[in-house]
Amino acid sequence: MQKFMLNITASSGEFYQGDCESLTLPTGDGVYGVQAGHSPVLVALHMGILQFTVNGETRDVLVGDGIAEVTPTFVLLLVDSAERPEDIDRNRAEAARIRAEERLQHKQSMHEYYQSKIALDRAMQRLQTAAKYKR
Structure with a gap:
């Protein structure tokens, strides 16, 4: 599966930066899926569970409100907060x-x-x- 670069930055600092195979974002209209080669778009994020897949392993992250900039090869997420469920x-x-x-x-x-x-x-x-x- 093709990969793209993912950067998740919370107000407290960088949470994750690395390759990603797929990504689902929590939005006001439900979840929004992203894969490599996605058309460029800006997406408003709402607090909820974000899921991303790295090397076949899906990781869940609770994120606060924010914004996502999606390009065919890179996704930048700027969020109020980001934490792993097990860290809550x-x-x-x-x-x-x-x-x-x-x-x-x-x-x-x-x-x-x-x-x-x-x-x-x-x-x-x-x-x-x-x-x-x-x-």
């Missing part, structure tokens, strides 16, 4: 969920409300991912 700390994610729910119960500005909602969504996604991968 369930206790920390549960504490974040509780804090976000408590903040949502208090009177807030619209900006604070949306920040709390995003934090809750992120914590819930992390908990669901950790449960799915049995950590």
Whole structure:
């Protein structure tokens, strides 16, 4: 199978750079598949599970919102966050969920409300991912 170069960069730094055989991206419209030779496109990413295949092995990564630049030979992903499901700390994610729910119960500005909602969504996604991968 043909390969392309994949670069996943989170706000904390480079997460992965190397060859890739196939890639599925979480978008607002569902998953978006990419293989070598794909037409150039920019894709908005939503928090969810990204899957990429290297040497026949599929790897899963929980990514935050971001953007993907796809070319026939290279894919660049710029995301808020990226972590392996096995690295998710369930206790920390549960504490974040509780804090976000408590903040949502208090009177807030619209900006604070949306920040709390995003934090809750992120914590819930992390908990669901950790449960799915049995950590």
